[in-house]
Amino acid sequence: MAKAAQKTGIVQAERHPALAGRNASAAHVALTALDPAERISLRAPEASLAALSKALGLTLPKKPKTSASKGGRLALWLGPDEWLVIDEAGGDPLADCAKVKQLHSAVGISHRNVAIGVTGPGAEATLSAGCPQDLSLAGFPVGACSRTIFGKVEIVLHRTAEDAFRVECWRSFSDYVFTFLSEAARDAAA
Amino acid sequence: MLLIRCPYCEEERPELEFRNAGEAHIARPTDIAAISDDDFEKFFFIRQNPKGIIYERWRHVHGCARFFNAVRDTVSDKFVMTYKAGEPKPSKLPGVSK
Ligand SMILES: [Zn+2]
Numbered sequence: 001m002a003k004a005a006q007k008t009g010i011v012q013a014e015r016h017p018a019l020a021g022r023n024a025s026a027a028h029v030a031l032t033a034l035d036p037a038e039r040i041s042l043r044a045p046e047a048s049l050a051a052l053s054k055a056l057g058l059t060l061p062k063k064p065k066t067s068a069s070k071g072g073r074l075a076l077w078l079g080p081d082e083w084l085v086i087d088e089a090g091g092d093p094l095a096d097c098a099k100v101k102q103l104h105s106a107v108g109i110s111h112r113n114v115a116i117g118v119t120g121p122g123a124e125a126t127l128s129a130g131c132p133q134d135l136s137l138a139g140f141p142v143g144a145c146s147r148t149i150f151g152k153v154e155i156v157l158h159r160t161a162e163d164a165f166r167v168e169c170w171r172s173f174s175d176y177v178f179t180f181l182s183e184a185a186r187d188a189a190a
Numbered sequence: 191m192l193l194i195r196c197p198y199c200e201e202e203r204p205e206l207e208f209r210n211a212g213e214a215h216i217a218r219p220t221d222i223a224a225i226s227d228d229d230f231e232k233f234f235f236i237r238q239n240p241k242g243i244i245y246e247r248w249r250h251v252h253g254c255a256r257f258f259n260a261v262r263d264t265v266s267d268k269f270v271m272t273y274k275a276g277e278p279k280p281s282k283l284p285g286v287s288k
Contacts, residue, residue, distance in 0.1 A: 005263070014240055064198065064199045064200050064201070067202075077211065077256035078255070079198065079253075079255050079256060080198050080254060080256065082255065095201060132204035132206050132207070133203065133204060146199075146253065147253055148207060148253065149252045150251060154252050188242060
């Protein structure tokens with residue numbers, strides 16, 4: 001979108017990310033509103049995956065709860081024919097998919113989602129305050145990802161390191177999620 | 191909390207991620223405009239509601255979002271087994287003696 005504005009010379013309205021500047025830290029956890037990123041919701045049948053993987057520059061994972069990442073781009077398995085692709089390196093995954101002739105649906109959702117980083121030795125305990133899944137390293141290893149719930153809302157959770165998670169939620173829910181996480185972080189032991 | 195095995199996620203997941211979607215294996219009439227009101231009532235409204243083993247549709251709505259089928263005991267609330275949508279009704283159930 002930024003690129004389109006440069007090309008046409010049209011000045012766009014100033015955007016204010018939903019959680020701009022929100023940060024919180026507790027004894028064992030730090031919460032960070034992550035930078036805006038390009039995101040697409042990708043739906044595709046098995047037969048289209050090779051072409052889409054080639055266009056996106058990473059291999060779309062086929063195993064439940066797994067992810068793939070390469071060069072600042074991330075593909076999260078959400079369902080048997082559904083992925084969330086996130087690009088934090090300034091790429092345009094929507095444009096990459098548009099070149100693919102095989103059947104697929106790619107919808108830009110960059111501004112629908114907001115991402116929150118939860119890091120530190122108490123990160124797992126903080127998320128377990130609202131997420132009913134088994135988030136132990138055995139049950140939810142580094143690289144694991146899942147659509148799930150946190151408190152009253154749906155999130156997509158991705159474990160980026162042993163003590164670091166990325167929480168993706170809809171922007172209108174982000175205030176609730178951030179506040180819930182802040183409360184949980186205060187109670188989280190290492 | 192109940193743990194429900196999603197046949198698409200291939201693991202047990204917390205019940206909060208799921209939603210019940212009514213009785214399973216109800217075939218939609220091929221020519222729905224041609225059937226009588228009585229037959230439509232049977233298809234659309236009449237359900238078994240058994241005491242004991244029931245075959246249901248469930249949806250992993252806050253997970254992979256897929257519909258699947260589950261066999262559940264309405265007395266104990268225990269899930270006997272789950273299987274993918276479109277698969278036939280299992281003839282043998284694990285751990286059930288009737
Ligand atoms: Zn599932």
